[in-house]
Amino acid sequence: MTGRLTIALDAMGGDHAPGAVLRGASIARRRHPNVDFLIFGRSAEVEPMLNRLKRLREHSQFVHTDDAVGSDVKPSIALRTGRKSSMRLAIDAVRDGLAKAVVSSGNTGALMAMAKLALRTVPGVDRPAIASFFPTQRGESVMLDLGANITCDADNLVQFAVMGNAFARSVLGLQAPTYGLLNVGSEEMKGHDAIQEAAAQLRAIQLPGQFHGFVEGDDIAKGTVDVVVTDGFTGNIALKTAEGTVKLYTEFLRATFRHSLLASLGYLLARPAMRKLRARVDPRRYNGAVFLGLNGIAVKSHGGSDALGFAHAVGLAVDLARHGFIDTMRDDFAALAAARSGTAPRAAVS
């Protein structure tokens, strides 16, 4: 698909709104010349900046709204009082077919709740999940759920596997991704009841690619599978543990180079290469968590992300839209339901 594509933006979300949003959109526009933007926000803050970003302005439509969702507002309150907020209007634009995807750096819980209400889940999905990429020794993999669902049963985990599989095919360009369930051991008898039952279901159903069985924490960075499936409690903690470990290692590395004159000189010589390393583990490159399972593409950019990070999140939304992710996922769930009702009347359907 190379036709024009419209992305809806919540200009008021995140710590550096609307600056990071608009400059990020401007970077994304240069990378994806066929993309147009539908931007929602407060005119007084957005328009002066938008008028300075001339090429972005030419490819954007701006819609003024006074309301914005605060970063600390509870999702239930945001749902009730934020119907005219920039976040909600941007989501509604996807629901109404005016945009193919929405990107926001705002309040995660509010975005999730609003997107779920407005876009609804795809048939076969009980609960949406949050997915994101991360770097591995073999390239990139995707993990879900990263925190939308604190407790999950076997059916939830199976549905996450189906969504993650479709996501990997759409965005990683894999025809047959490998996927596994995160567990405390790779042996078949390991883990609690929900994960045991999910594994049994995943062995029985047919998805493109291969179910690898259980993977462990160190398999995440190894890239043992393309899709790591887990509940939102474990996934959130694993993700943040990895982030914290990278920061610790970087801190140790910095202390190492300050350790002696010789080491400092060595650092100077190695600096261009070190810059490449920093770029490789730059969290901005992996910015953009996707709410999977909905009838529309909703991407959450990190609340603290700068323009470059926001541009990456927009790029992810463009990728998902261009590769027809929603249709792929919908087809997979439909095929699964048909297979279960046709050939396996006693299959474990929720």
Add this chain to the structure above:
Amino acid sequence: MTGRLTIALDAMGGDHAPGAVLRGASIARRRHPNVDFLIFGRSAEVEPMLNRLKRLREHSQFVHTDDAVGSDVKPSIALRTGRKSSMRLAIDAVRDGLAKAVVSSGNTGALMAMAKLALRTVPGVDRPAIASFFPTQRGESVMLDLGANITCDADNLVQFAVMGNAFARSVLGLQAPTYGLLNVGSEEMKGHDAIQEAAAQLRAIQLPGQFHGFVEGDDIAKGTVDVVVTDGFTGNIALKTAEGTVKLYTEFLRATFRHSLLASLGYLLARPAMRKLRARVDPRRYNGAVFLGLNGIAVKSHGGSDALGFAHAVGLAVDLARHGFIDTMRDDFAALAAARSGTAPRAAVS
């Protein structure tokens, strides 16, 4: 305490037994001159090597047994058939007062099951937990449970907090450690029921130090608290995720230095400092997981650990014994029970 101390060793456990065990004990003996060893294993394999390690031989008593627990044997089978195994005899030596601690690199599940059966839990402890140190930006912290208990209720988590607190006071030398529950957010309303109830209990009870509330995955490496408390499923995955991330970063760093002639030259200059960095994140330094909650000290050394790693695990056992960890923990549980029955009749006691 500076009197003599005996440590029981399972000479047949681990991938490099008995070589790594004996050479490791030899290193540990030099570091801790007041320590004697009670060594269990097959005479034909152990004695020739022990006779070559003269100083170790002088400070050791060797007990022959034909049996050894296989690395793949199920715990239940090991319990039934391994009554004369080197692992079991070493544990029994602690139970019988012949040694203050046991160290083994063998089968984790079997060691846990045997230690639980022979040593039994301290009054107030329903289930023992696995604890270990890890490096942080502020020094070292301890985390538990790392995999002994896949599902945990609130009482289990509270008991882990009590054990971990005693552990930090004994081995980290802290009078008032901070401790927190691993969760998906630091706000009070976050997390599932068990963690919510555990937090409520921990706010109500008195332990030396300070209950910090909830911590997140990135707080582990930050060193936000001295003791990170979690269930065995999450703890195991967090630990292995961190290990995998360190390996990934090291791999990236290696590629960085190979990136250009200049970077390679830089590496040469920085090499002594880099060696220090490697030593700082060397997993052997953090070898030794402790089974907490038992009436005796049982330390599990990594199955693949070499002599240096094994020596660290022995050092940990020595530290725990010297600082009277078991008595500290027992006193804490007794005080807790007294406080609950005396002043808080409706307190949530299991």
